Amino acid sequence: MTELLTAAQMRAIEQAAIESGETTGVELMERAGQGVVDAIFEEWPELAEGDQERGAAPRPAASPRSISAKMKRAVVLCGPGNNGGDGFVVARLLFQRGWAVEVFLYGNAEKLPSDARVNFERWLELGEVRALEARSLDGYAEDNPNTKIAIDALFGTGLSRPFHSLAGVQMELNYWEACSGREGHGISFPYVVAIDVVSGICSDSGKYLGVDDNPYDYCAMANLTVSFHERKLCHVLHHGPRGSGQISVCDLGLKRFVRVPNLQPNDRVFSSDPSFYSLSKFGDQNKFGSGHALILSGGPVQTGAARLSARGALRIGAGLVTLGVPLAAQQEVAAQVTAIMLKPIETPDDLTAVLQDSRINALCLGPALGLNRARRLVAAALDAGLEARPTVFDADALSAFADEPSALFEMLHENCVLTPHGGEFARLFPDIAEKLNAVPTKGPAYSKVDATRKAAKRAGCVVLFKGAATVIAAPDGRCSINSAHYERSAPWLATAGSGDVLAGFITGLLARGFSPMQAAETAAWLHVECALKFGPGLIAEDIPEQLPAVFKDLGV
Numbered sequence: 282m283t284e285l286l287t288a289a290q291m292r293a294i295e296q297a298a299i300e301s302g303e304t305t306g307v308e309l310m311e312r313a314g315q316g317v318v319d320a321i322f323e324e325w326p327e328l329a330e331g332d333q334e335r336g337a338a339p340r341p342a343a344s345p346r347s348i349s350a351k352m353k354r355a356v357v358l359c360g361p362g363n364n365g366g367d368g369f370v371v372a373r374l375l376f377q378r379g380w381a382v383e384v385f386l387y388g389n390a391e392k393l394p395s396d397a398r399v400n401f402e403r404w405l406e407l408g409e410v411r412a413l414e415a416r417s418l419d420g421y422a423e424d425n426p427n428t429k430i431a432i433d434a435l436f437g438t439g440l441s442r443p444f445h446s447l448a449g450v451q452m453e454l455n456y457w458e459a460c461s462g463r464e465g466h467g468i469s470f471p472y473v474v475a476i477d478v479v480s481g482i483c484s485d486s487g488k489y490l491g492v493d494d495n496p497y498d499y500c501a502m503a504n505l506t507v508s509f510h511e512r513k514l515c516h517v518l519h520h521g522p523r524g525s526g527q528i529s530v531c532d533l534g535l536k537r538f539v540r541v542p543n544l545q546p547n548d549r550v551f552s553s554d555p556s557f558y559s560l561s562k563f564g565d566q567n568k569f570g571s572g573h574a575l576i577l578s579g580g581p582v583q584t585g586a587a588r589l590s591a592r593g594a595l596r597i598g599a600g601l602v603t604l605g606v607p608l609a610a611q612q613e614v615a616a617q618v619t620a621i622m623l624k625p626i627e628t629p630d631d632l633t634a635v636l637q638d639s640r641i642n643a644l645c646l647g648p649a650l651g652l653n654r655a656r657r658l659v660a661a662a663l664d665a666g667l668e669a670r671p672t673v674f675d676a677d678a679l680s681a682f683a684d685e686p687s688a689l690f691e692m693l694h695e696n697c698v699l700t701p702h703g704g705e706f707a708r709l710f711p712d713i714a715e716k717l718n719a720v721p722t723k724g725p726a727y728s729k730v731d732a733t734r735k736a737a738k739r740a741g742c743v744v745l746f747k748g749a750a751t752v753i754a755a756p757d758g759r760c761s762i763n764s765a766h767y768e769r770s771a772p773w774l775a776t777a778g779s780g781d782v783l784a785g786f787i788t789g790l791l792a793r794g795f796s797p798m799q800a801a802e803t804a805a806w807l808h809v810e811c812a813l814k815f816g817p818g819l820i821a822e823d824i825p826e827q828l829p830a831v832f833k834d835l836g837v
């Protein structure tokens with residue numbers, strides 16, 4: 282598991298490192314700038330070809346007269362804080378490799394923080410700094426056709442309010458990001474490289490501050506973002522992944538400062554990669570050793586969703602899986618399943634009776650259950666037999682309580698898992714959803730992490746809030762994110778029935794004895810792995826069928 286940091290956590294780590302006396306802010310800034318340059322040449326090795334170190338040449342070498350049209354050119358946009366300071370370092374390092382470098386500053390040089398100021402002064406020994414204005418980049422790529430790289434060093438983790446004053450610049454970066462790497466009419470557009478965070482995005486939420494609609498047409502975007510120490514939350518949340526392009530993480534040598542006192546375990550957020558060891562089966566256990574999952578089905582012609590869940594639960598390793606089916610749908614389900622068993626469950630009393638079997642150690646309610654049937658069965662599910670039986674609530678089992686969410690929350694216990702998508706989340710937690718969906722006016726903005734943690738606390742159980750970034754939180758604040766972005770991008774998972782399979786995966790792992798948090802995290806991660814294994818054309822039925830190959834790759 283890797284950690285995903287908030288801006289405050291990153292600052293605390295930096296501060297602890299500086300206070301230890303082992304490093305200084307200027308040294309960290311130098312490592313940061315070097316890391317950005319290294320990441321650029323790792324991403325585009327062809328850009329490094331033919332570079333000739335010219336060292337710290339005196340100022341005249343950078344004057345316009347000495348810049349030949351053939352020189353590779355970079356334009357560096359520096360902002361008023363330390364992100365801008367990193368930009369000055371990058372400018373110097375590229376210059377020392379023989380590049381023509383043009384530097385713009387947004388803000389007042391006199392007010393730069395001290396470390397940034399040091400690097401501003403160092404740059405001034407090599408070249409000029411022009412004031413960045415709204416139209417500074419208009420026509421720039423066309424007029425300077427050898428511009429290979431644009432560095433976005435305007436704002437990083439310190440963005441505190443909406444940033445609209447350079448709309449023209451942001452739109453130009455957006456356009457360059459879209460056109461870079463493609464030749465058209467003799468013009469090649471530069472790659473946009475964001476230092477730490479794409480300017481305009483709040484680093485804790487991944488939202489563009491002050492933006493309420495589609496930001497993809499007019500906000501700054503990058504082809505590559507170089508994050509320091511670890512990824513920040515914005516790199517996996519909301520608009521962040523699209524805005525960031527690719528992510529490269531630059532090690533600043535701060536690993537041993539992660540455990541600074543103000544970072545409580547339950548304030549931290551991790552990526553949800555599971556421990557694969559826990560997925561293996563060992564010894565001579567019989568099938569009951571891997572648990573028995575019961576999944577409740579809807580009525581006639583509404584049984585497909587529960588069957589998908591059941592298939593998922595069985596493939597992920599539950600020893601036995603039974604579908605609880607109303608009488609009228611028995612024939613339909615029986616004709617479709619083999620290893621999965623059937624039990625007639627029509628009424629709450631039927632469910633109560635079935636649940637007297639304490640070997641049924643995990644339960645799933647929701648997929649196409651029907652709102653009325655869900656409402657009637659939930660109370661029985663939570664009341665019967667085994668105390669605090671691990672139970673997944675999905676789809677209709679959530680929506681059935683839209684008019685009175687508190688009635689559901691009062692019944693839940695710590696072994697429950699709720700798996701809402703955005704719509705279901707808004708039905709159960711309307712106030713939280715409203716806050717999450719409001720236009721953010723200042724940073725740090727309310728994030729999906731904040732929302733899911735709050736929901737888990739209110740519900741008193743694990744909440745898995747679905748999406749390309751699936752956020753999983755427990756009532757005590759533990760939180761992880763399963764990010765289907767970058768090399769794990771899995772857009773084909775957005776297909777009918779995919780959530781039903783996920784509910785089945787979680788139920789199967791609960792049956793195998795995983796804790797609710799561990800089951801949710803592991804299931805979400807495997808769900809994406811299955812989609813990646815299959816690739817384009819994926820439909821929900823395919824997802825469970827990828828598990829054997831995924832397990833094999835993992836050495837399970």
Ligand SMILES: NC(=O)C1=CN([C@@H]2O[C@H](COP(=O)(O)OP(=O)(O)OC[C@H]3O[C@@H](n4cnc5c(N)ncnc54)[C@H](OP(=O)(O)O)[C@@H]3O)[C@@H](O)[C@H]2O)[C@@H](O)CC1
Nearest residue numbers: 295310313362363364436437438439440441442443444477
């Ligand atoms: N932590 C580490 O270990 C390391 C961090 N490093 C680097 O430092 C970066 C963080 O630096 P930072 O804290 O100075 O913040 P940054 O993003 O440069 O901006 C802050 C400035 O912007 C201003 N401002 C804000 N919003 C604004 C707006 N809308 N419009 C106009 N102004 C606005 C804000 O003003 P204020 O809110 O105070 O009024 C303040 O002046 C980090 O991302 C990384 O690149 C590396 O050097 C190496 C190690």
Ligand SMILES: Nc1ncnc2c1ncn2[C@@H]1O[C@H](COP(=O)(O)OP(=O)(O)O)[C@@H](O)[C@H]1O
Nearest residue numbers: 702747748749765771774775777778779780781
């Ligand atoms: N763009 C995406 N990339 C990766 N996964 C996605 C994306 N969109 C949705 N998902 C995942 O697909 C599943 C969809 O679930 P859900 O919305 O409940 O669909 P259904 O009700 O049809 O099963 C969730 O696990 C969600 O996290």
Ligand SMILES: [K+]
Nearest residue numbers: 433436476478
């Ligand atoms: K930036």
